[in-house]
Amino acid sequence: MVKLTKNRPICTPPGPIPFPVIGNLHLLSKGEPHIGLFQLYLQYGKIYQFWFGTVNTIVLNEPDVIKEAFVQQSAIFTDHYIHPTMHIVGDSNNLGFTNGHEWINKRAIITKALQKSGFFHPENLFTREFMEMKKVLDQAIQTSNNNILNIRPFIKKLTFNIITKFLFSNATSYDNEGDEIMFNLMDAFETIASQLGNGNNTGDLIPILKPFNSPNELQRATHLVLTFVKPFVNEHLLSLDPENPRDFLDNLLLELQDESKSMMMSLDSIERIFIELLVGGVDTISTTIEFLVIHLSNNPEVQEKLHKELIQTPEIPYHIDNKAAYPYLNAVIKEGWRYRPTVPLGLPHRNNKSTMINSYYIPQNCQIIANYYAANLSPQLWNEPNKFDPMRFINNPSLDLSVFGYGPRKFIGVLMIPETFSIRIDQRNK
Numbered sequence: 001m002v003k004l005t006k007n008r009p010i011c012t013p014p015g016p017i018p019f020p021v022i023g024n025l026h027l028l029s030k031g032e033p034h035i036g037l038f039q040l041y042l043q044y045g046k047i048y049q050f051w052f053g054t055v056n057t058i059v060l061n062e063p064d065v066i067k068e069a070f071v072q073q074s075a076i077f078t079d080h081y082i083h084p085t086m087h088i089v090g091d092s093n094n095l096g097f098t099n100g101h102e103w104i105n106k107r108a109i110i111t112k113a114l115q116k117s118g119f120f121h122p123e124n125l126f127t128r129e130f131m132e133m134k135k136v137l138d139q140a141i142q143t144s145n146n147n148i149l150n151i152r153p154f155i156k157k158l159t160f161n162i163i164t165k166f167l168f169s170n171a172t173s174y175d176n177e178g179d180e181i182m183f184n185l186m187d188a189f190e191t192i193a194s195q196l197g198n199g200n201n202t203g204d205l206i207p208i209l210k211p212f213n214s215p216n217e218l219q220r221a222t223h224l225v226l227t228f229v230k231p232f233v234n235e236h237l238l239s240l241d242p243e244n245p246r247d248f249l250d251n252l253l254l255e256l257q258d259e260s261k262s263m264m265m266s267l268d269s270i271e272r273i274f275i276e277l278l279v280g281g282v283d284t285i286s287t288t289i290e291f292l293v294i295h296l297s298n299n300p301e302v303q304e305k306l307h308k309e310l311i312q313t314p315e316i317p318y319h320i321d322n323k324a325a326y327p328y329l330n331a332v333i334k335e336g337w338r339y340r341p342t343v344p345l346g347l348p349h350r351n352n353k354s355t356m357i358n359s360y361y362i363p364q365n366c367q368i369i370a371n372y373y374a375a376n377l378s379p380q381l382w383n384e385p386n387k388f389d390p391m392r393f394i395n396n397p398s399l400d401l402s403v404f405g406y407g408p409r410k411f412i413g414v415l416m417i418p419e420t421f422s423i424r425i426d427q428r429n430k
């Protein structure tokens with residue numbers, strides 16, 4: 001599309017020629033849309049247009065254009081693009097799939113409750129949980145007789161326990177008890193995350209295929225998580241002690257005792273928000289740890305160097321306030337996120353007005369995708385991007401790691417996350 005003004009033509013961003021109905025969807029492989037979108041970045045550059053079926057989409061691939069939209073033009077780009085399937089999970093009532101004033105109010109209440117529950121200083125909870133898990137893992141290593149041991153279930157259980165304990169004091173033991181419930185829930189989290197991933201629900205993108213959408217799997221997964229959450233909400237409502245809040249849920253309920261705020265969040269809304277905190281929290285953290293274990297195994301020289309740093313500084317236990325004593329550890333964690341971004345395409349945004357980005361015309365109501373995968377693996381921005389090399393962050397501490405989003409909608413816990421993982425690895429090596 002080209003618009004002519006007095007002086008010069010204004011163009012929409014370049015991109016592949018779309019087919020009728022399917023647009024450019026044939027260029028993506030199911031389950032890994034970020035790989036196809038990365039190839040298109042190499043071809044079309046840092047901003048291009050892509051038709052997800054009939055949904056006109058602008059893909060932003062480098063931090064400068066992502067920030068131009070989400071930070072400098074945040075009044076236009078803060079809304080999320082809500083696809084019909086998202087209502088099955090959010091019921092127009094959660095945080096991630098609401099916009100405008102409703103979103104602003106909910107986000108403020110949730111952030112306050114997170115702060116009061118120690119979300120940004122999670123050392124004690126993480127260390128305690130890690131030590132519990134380590135006992136069981138050590139035992140399993142001993143009895144495995146040097147056979148290969150799958151540590152995935154241990155990591156999943158650890159993250160599940162950390163998040164659910166933090167949210168509503170759930171306690172699942174690390175032995176086999178309760179395994180089935182937990183693993184069914186983890187499957188449900190994965191179903192929800194993958195079904196809402198970009199390009200996975202064709203009925204959302206191609207209206208004539210809507211009747212063929214099969215929302216049953218997503219409905220079942222959502223129902224399972226709701227069934228898990230409800231008893232905790234009911235029990236907390238009955239036993240709430242304003243003088244002794246036990247967890248995030250108690251702090252949230254206390255925030256809502258303020259009459260002006262209680263109007264902003266119904267009981268259903270609280271339950272829906274817990275679905276996204278569970279799905280958003282458990283999967284991202286366990287994937288991060290799994291990848292770190294893989295990177296350290298594949299790069300023995302990195303593991304060796306990290307081990308040296310940890311044993312050289314035993315008198316300074318890792319803590320948020322003394323993280324500077326562990327520069328290489330911090331660099332390893334950052335490089336893990338750069339090398340395999342946990343949420344490669346973020347959540348889709350929408351522009352509520354037509355505007356310009358990087359001198360291109362962006363029509364109103366496009367789906368806007370921030371491609372964090374491209375931003376972190378771009379050969380234009382990174383030296384040897386396909387090499388796992390934590391030293392790049394030591395040699396250049398100001399490197400921009402863009403995995404948590406930018407602007408008002410960026411990941412709510414961005415302040416606490418890097419420290420959290422450091423504690424875990426530090427304990428692993430003692």
Ligand code: HEM
Nearest residue numbers: 095096277280281284342343346347403404405409410411
């Ligand atoms: C490695 C860890 C994580 C990464 C890389 C990550 C990344 C992201 C990204 C890129 C977004 C979208 C930002 C945008 O829309 O522009 C997001 C949103 C969100 N994340 Fe995460 N996240 C992580 C962990 C978590 C955890 C632990 C939780 C909850 C306990 C969580 C809950 C959320 C929620 C609720 C939103 C929606 C916020 C909103 O709409 O205002 N995430 N995250």
